[in-house]
Amino acid sequence: MNTEQQNTAAGPELVVGVSPHIHSGASVERIMLDVVIALLPAVAAALYFFGLNAARLIVTCVATCLATEWICRRLMGRNNTLGDFSALVTGLLLALNLPPGLPTWMAIAGGVFAIAVAKQVFGGLGYNPFNPALAARAFLLISFTGPMTTWSASCIDATSTATPLGMVKEAFKAGAPAPFAMDGGLTLDFLLGNMNGCIGETSAIALLIGALYLLYRRVITWHIPVAFIGTVAIYAAILHAVNPAASMPVHFHLLTGGLMLGACFMATDMVTTPTTARGRLIFGVGCGLLTMVLRTVKTGAYPEGVSFAILIMNAFTPLINRATRHRIFGAAEAAKREARK
Amino acid sequence: MKVSPAPFLFRGGIHPPDSKTATAALPLKDLPLPARLEVSTSQHLGAPAAPCVAVGDRVTAGQLIAKASGFISANVHAPAAGTIAAIREAPTPTGRTATAIIIETDADAPAGEPPYKPIPDWREQEPRSLLDRVAEAGIVGMGGAGFPTHVKLSPPGDKPIDTVILNGAECEPFLNSDNRLLIERAAQVLEGCQIIRHILGAATLCVAIEDNKREAAAALFAAMKATPGDNQIHILKTRYPQGSEKQQIYSVTGRTVPMGGLPMDVGCVVENVATAYAVWDAVVNGRPLTARAITVTGDAVNTPTNWFAPVGTSFADLVAASGGARDNLAKLIAGGPMMGFALPSLEVAMSKTSSGLLLFPRECVRPYRSMACINCGRCVEACPLGLMPNELSQAAEADDIDEAENRHVMDCFECGACAYVCPARRPLVQHMRRAKAVITQRRRAAAQQKKT
Numbered sequence: 001m002n003t004e005q006q007n008t009a010a011g012p013e014l015v016v017g018v019s020p021h022i023h024s025g026a027s028v029e030r031i032m033l034d035v036v037i038a039l040l041p042a043v044a045a046a047l048y049f050f051g052l053n054a055a056r057l058i059v060t061c062v063a064t065c066l067a068t069e070w071i072c073r074r075l076m077g078r079n080n081t082l083g084d085f086s087a088l089v090t091g092l093l094l095a096l097n098l099p100p101g102l103p104t105w106m107a108i109a110g111g112v113f114a115i116a117v118a119k120q121v122f123g124g125l126g127y128n129p130f131n132p133a134l135a136a137r138a139f140l141l142i143s144f145t146g147p148m149t150t151w152s153a154s155c156i157d158a159t160s161t162a163t164p165l166g167m168v169k170e171a172f173k174a175g176a177p178a179p180f181a182m183d184g185g186l187t188l189d190f191l192l193g194n195m196n197g198c199i200g201e202t203s204a205i206a207l208l209i210g211a212l213y214l215l216y217r218r219v220i221t222w223h224i225p226v227a228f229i230g231t232v233a234i235y236a237a238i239l240h241a242v243n244p245a246a247s248m249p250v251h252f253h254l255l256t257g258g259l260m261l262g263a264c265f266m267a268t269d270m271v272t273t274p275t276t277a278r279g280r281l282i283f284g285v286g287c288g289l290l291t292m293v294l295r296t297v298k299t300g301a302y303p304e305g306v307s308f309a310i311l312i313m314n315a316f317t318p319l320i321n322r323a324t325r326h327r328i329f330g331a332a333e334a335a336k337r338e339a340r341k
Numbered sequence: 342m343k344v345s346p347a348p349f350l351f352r353g354g355i356h357p358p359d360s361k362t363a364t365a366a367l368p369l370k371d372l373p374l375p376a377r378l379e380v381s382t383s384q385h386l387g388a389p390a391a392p393c394v395a396v397g398d399r400v401t402a403g404q405l406i407a408k409a410s411g412f413i414s415a416n417v418h419a420p421a422a423g424t425i426a427a428i429r430e431a432p433t434p435t436g437r438t439a440t441a442i443i444i445e446t447d448a449d450a451p452a453g454e455p456p457y458k459p460i461p462d463w464r465e466q467e468p469r470s471l472l473d474r475v476a477e478a479g480i481v482g483m484g485g486a487g488f489p490t491h492v493k494l495s496p497p498g499d500k501p502i503d504t505v506i507l508n509g510a511e512c513e514p515f516l517n518s519d520n521r522l523l524i525e526r527a528a529q530v531l532e533g534c535q536i537i538r539h540i541l542g543a544a545t546l547c548v549a550i551e552d553n554k555r556e557a558a559a560a561l562f563a564a565m566k567a568t569p570g571d572n573q574i575h576i577l578k579t580r581y582p583q584g585s586e587k588q589q590i591y592s593v594t595g596r597t598v599p600m601g602g603l604p605m606d607v608g609c610v611v612e613n614v615a616t617a618y619a620v621w622d623a624v625v626n627g628r629p630l631t632a633r634a635i636t637v638t639g640d641a642v643n644t645p646t647n648w649f650a651p652v653g654t655s656f657a658d659l660v661a662a663s664g665g666a667r668d669n670l671a672k673l674i675a676g677g678p679m680m681g682f683a684l685p686s687l688e689v690a691m692s693k694t695s696s697g698l699l700l701f702p703r704e705c706v707r708p709y710r711s712m713a714c715i716n717c718g719r720c721v722e723a724c725p726l727g728l729m730p731n732e733l734s735q736a737a738e739a740d741d742i743d744e745a746e747n748r749h750v751m752d753c754f755e756c757g758a759c760a761y762v763c764p765a766r767r768p769l770v771q772h773m774r775r776a777k778a779v780i781t782q783r784r785r786a787a788a789q790q791k792k793t
Contacts, residue, residue, distance in 0.1 A: 015672045015706050016683040018771040020757030021699070022357060022514065026719070026764040028712055084712070126713030126765070275718030275731060326727035328749055329351075329587065330600035337599050337606075 028125070031270075032085035034219045038210035039092050039265065045193045045203035046096060053100040054199045058092065060104050064111025065091030072120035086125045090114050093133035096200020096261060097307070098140070099151055106144050110136040130314045131269045134307050141307075151196040163196045164256045165295060169303035172246055182252045190255035201261040204254070211264035220268040223280035224287075228263040229254065231288025239296060247296070259291065262306035272314045279317075279324035286313045342565050347549065347575040349595045351588040353725040354580040355758045357679070359553060360514040363645045364638045369521050371649050372662055374421055374448050378653030379431055379690035380406065383439035385481040386488045387413030392442055398425045403456035403629050406442050409476070415489045416479035417442070420631035420651035422450030432689050434656075434675035436682050441690065444653070455627035463624050468540045471624055475540070478623030479693075480630045484508060484519075484584065484613035485676065487694040490620070493612075494540050496605040502541040506593055506611045507534050509550035509557065510577055510584035513677025516697040518634035519614035521647045523550070523557035527564035530614055533621030535568065537612055545571045547593050551579045581679060582756045586611045588725050600752055615696070630693055637663045639700035641670040650691065656698055657687040672701040679757045712765040720759035720769060726752055730759035730769045737772035742783075745776040753777065 046054040069087035073080055081087070094114050098107060114136035119128045141148045151161050162170070164180075171179045180186060189195060193203025201207075214220045236253040253259070258266075267273060267287050274283050287309045294305030302308075383389035390407035400406060400419040407417035423446040431441035457478065463471055476491035496502055507530070511519040523530060531548075538546050548565070550558050558576065565572050575593045577583045587598045589611060596607040604611055612620075619630045631652050638645035643664030650659060656673070660666050666687075674681040675689065677697055691698070720730035728749060736744040753773045760769040 014670070014683070014685055016685050017672075018768060018774065019681060019683075019755070020679045020761050020770065021672065021674050021681065021683060021701065022678040022705075022761065023709075023766070024355070024357070024762050026762060027766070028715055028764050031715075031717070031764055124713065126715045270717040271715050273716070275716055275721045275729070277722075321732075325729055326352075326721065326724070328600060328728060328752065329591075329726040330597050330602065330752075331727075331749075333597045333599035334601055337602070 028084050028086070031219050032089050034214060034217045035089045035265070036085065036092060038213045038219075039089075039096070039200075041206035041209045042096060042200045042203060042261070043092070045206040046199040049193055049202060050100040050199045054095075056104060057098050057100070057102065057107050057199060058095040060107045061095035061098070061111045062088060062091035064108045065094065065115050068112050068115035069120070072116055073124070076120065078124070081124060084125060087115060090119070090132045093200075093265060094136050097133060097137045097198050097258065099148060099197075100199050101150055102140075102144075102147050106140060106147060109143075110140045113139045126271055128271060129317070130311055131266055131272045134266055134311050134314075137307050138311060161196070163303065164190070164252070165303040168248055168252075169295070169298075169300075173298050177245065178248060182249050187251060187255070190252075195256070197256075198258065198261075201258040204260045207260040207264050211260075214264070214268070220264075221277065221280060223277050224267050224273060224284040225263045227281045227284025228267055228287045228291075229259065231285045232259060232292055235288065235292040239292075253292070253295070257295070257304045258306035262291075262310055263287070266307070267310045267313070272317060274317055274320045274324060276321070276324045276326060279320045282320050282324065283313050283317065286316065342568070342572045342574070344562060344574040345576070346552075347577045347592040349592050350578060350580075351583075351591045351725050352727065353723050353758065354582060354588075355723050355761055356579070357514050357581055357761060359579070360678075361517055361520070361553075364517045364636050364647050365520065367517070367521070367645070367647050369525060369634055369647050369649045372651065372654060372659070374446050374651065375654050375658045376446060377426070377655070378420055378423070378444045378446060378651060379441045379655060380417060380420065380444060380653035381431060381433055381439050381441045381690065381692055382407045382417055383433060383437070384417065384487060384652065384692035384694060385415040386486055387411065387415070389439050390414055390417045390479075392428055392440065394425050394442065396425050396428055399423075400425060400444065401453055401456075402450070403631060405456070405629075409479075409489075413489055413492055415481050416477060416629070418456070418479055418629040418631050419444055420653055421446045422453070423447045432686075434682060434684065434689055434692055434695055436684075441653075456629060457623070457627035459627040460624050463536055463539065468542065471536060471540050474624050475620055478619070478629040480616060480619045480623060481693050482613055483615035483619065483633060483694055483696070485680065485694055485696070487692070490612070490616055493610060494537065496541070496610075500605040501608060502543045502605060502610050503608045504545045504547060504594060504610075505534060505538045505541060505543045506589060506609055507531075507546065507548040507617055508584055508586070508589055508611050508613050509548060509554070509561070510589060511554070511614070512551060512579070512581045512584040513679055513681075513697070514581075515636065515638055515699055516677050517636045517638075517647055518696045520554050520557050522614050522618055522634050523554070524560050526618060527557070527560035528567070529621045530617045531561070531564050531568055532625065533617035533619070534612065535570070536620050536624050537610070537617065538570070541610060543610070545573065547573045547575055549575045549577055549583075549589055549593050551577045551583055553579045581758060582725055585725065585754065585756060600749070633691075633693060633695065635659070635691060635695050636697040637700075638697070639674075639702070640705065641667045641700035641702040643667060652693055653690050655688060655690050656684070659691065659698060660687060660700065666700055667702065669702040669704070670700050671703040671706040672699075674699040674701065679761070680755060709766045711767050714767060715765055717764060719762040719764065723758040723762045725756060725758060726754075728753060730773070733776065734767055734769045734772040737776040742776055742779045746780050750776045751780060
């Protein structure tokens with residue numbers, strides 16, 4: 001009898017492992033891929049409205065993020081994580097958060113910062129406390145304030161080189177009336193994305209289509225976007241009701257700045273946001289409040305509020321998680337029983 | 342009699358594909374008597390039974406071969422007539438080893454009288470005598486844990502039981518053993534439930550069954566018409582783990598078992614379908630628990646079958662009777678896919694708690710890499726207990742066992758819902774088990790220290 005036969009007689013090699021022995025099939029790769037798919041309408045809008053500049057920034061940021069991820073993992077002696085697509089998502093999100101005219105080398109600096117400093121320093125995907133793309137945007141904004149707030153007149157709105165939020169803030173600061181009226185035509189332009197702004201934030205409609213896809217795929221839940229956007233709407237409605245002359249109507253605040261991109265894609269980044277439904281509602285409300293405070297406080301120099309609002313709330317995520325743990329099945333009943341004793 | 346959707350629904354849970362169609366319509370088949378049975382003395386929770394036969398002894402079918410040793414233990418009987426060939430250590434389907442009594446069976450032995458006196462007039466009997474019968478017959482919870490049934494049916498005087506729940510959820514994918522028992526022997530199962538109700542002096546019998554088992558529900562409905570007393574059928578939404586005792590009590594009655602407590606704390610006793618059938622058989626026919634229904638299925642077995650097989654049948658015999666395993670067999674699971682045990686070999690014998698044997702092909706056992714938690718919260722959503730599996734797993738990983746204990750890891754009953762949904766494929770159940778094992782060990786050591 002040779003050994004090979006003996007092996008057959010002993011039966012097949014069986015795999016042992018801890019239960020459960022079946023799996024839903026969900027994977028981090030698929031989640032990240034879904035985010036990429038959901039961003040495609042926004043990418044298309046960016047290319048349509050900002051043309052070659054958008055293409056240049058997207059290619060630069062994605063390539064930089066992928067390369068930085070690969071190099072960091074190698075330097076740290078860790079496994080290659082390009083396959084989880086998280087660096088691809090970060091690259092895309094970063095590009096969509098940049099103004100069209102930003103020099104290429106600054107975009108590269110942003111990509112390196114996002115992956116190396118905001119993500120891999122902490123240990124990589126899952127360990128980063130702040131959204132890497134937003135952290136990089138904040139880094140660029142502080143380091144290169146000029147280029148990060150220059151809105152080229154090459155955009156369709158040739159009359160002004162500021163964003164709508166910027167124009168409004170300047171006007172109200174100077175005590176002037178609103179610089180434009182939110183009539184039907186302008187609202188439609190804003191909805192489609194025909195205005196100054198970061199290349200991926202202007203088209204509310206494209207972003208909402210992507211968000212619906214993420215909801216359908218159950219990558220995100222409704223809690224954060226609804227709480228975030230809802231809070232902004234209520235806050236803006238109250239301001240407008242109290243002082244219509246020195247404030248903008250609700251739909252202006254919903255359609256401008258990074259609100260849709262932030263609420264649907266950045267504030268829903270699972271790594272840096274709370275895990276429970278209640279926690280997500282708190283997170284969303286917090287983002288909404290901070291956004292409106294930053295946007296409307298007249299002493300503030302900066303007209304946008306979304307990125308910093310999300311970053312600040314990212315810092316509160318561990319605290320919110322702690323405060324919103326689920327009620328454990330039978331815990332209240334056990335406490336009652338203890339009390340009776 | 343009342344038929345209604347279950348009025349409540351526990352939080353969390355998952356919807357795995359039920360994978361039951363391969364065997365759902367197959368009637369239970371009696372397994373031809375194997376030449377050899379390996380009957381373990383530890384088929385239940387608690388102390389193993391003590392063998393009361395010696396090698397070389399002739400035994401008759403149903404003869405007591407190992408006696409319960411202590412209150413939380415259970416008798417073990419010979420499933421068939423034969424000769425004791427050996428008494429030795431053998432692996433159990435739950436991955437432990439225990440003393441087993443090996444019987445060379447005698448297929449020609451006459452059937453003989455049942456070992457215990459049948460009590461067809463159980464309604465006229467004292468509950469005490471019926472309870473003794475349940476204990477004599479070695480009946481244990483056949484849904485998985487194997488808790489001795491006579492202990493469950495002896496609640497202390499200050500815990501009156503008003504509701505008996507028949508757990509017909511069978512929420513584990515692939516399994517049909519309970520389902521078939523209900524379809525084919527609903528009247529017997531229901532009579533078993535009534536015996537249990539009689540023993541406990543409970544007023545209400547609730548049958549809980551998932552809404553994907555229409556045939557079984559119809560059989561129950563027909564059988565229940567002839568059943569006196571307050572009887573209810575509750576149709577549960579199909580959702581894993583509806584079959585978990587505490588979740589089911591909540592779904593059916595809205596009562597919440599206190600953390601660390603037992604069903605009797607809220608006046609309930611939950612019994613599994615196979616257990617109720619065994620109670621009927623023991624009381625009405627005088628037969629001890631020596632055989633059960635078991636589903637053999639999966640894509641790596643040639644002929645998926647629902648067997649009614651003697652306890653102690655080796656899984657190798659069971660698979661051979663089911664047309665044999667296919668070449669692509671890669672994983673063997675005793676029990677269901679969510680909470681069952683992966684076995685290293687077919688040379689393990691089935692026990693009183695073996696409801697299924699799954700043979701998974703290589704395609705279903707692909708290797709995977711587990712990643713860092715991405716905080717997606719799906720496990721938090723899935724946990725039927727409201728635990729935070731993400732935090733518990735991270736605490737266990739960091740060896741912060743105290744933190745895991747403070748966050749109630751000991752309440753986890755390892756249903757696996759968290760690991761099923763985890764996109765990072767984290768070994769969450771493994772982490773829970775490790776933390777629980779360390780804590781149990783610590784508590785034992787602390788108790789020991791107190792004594793000395």
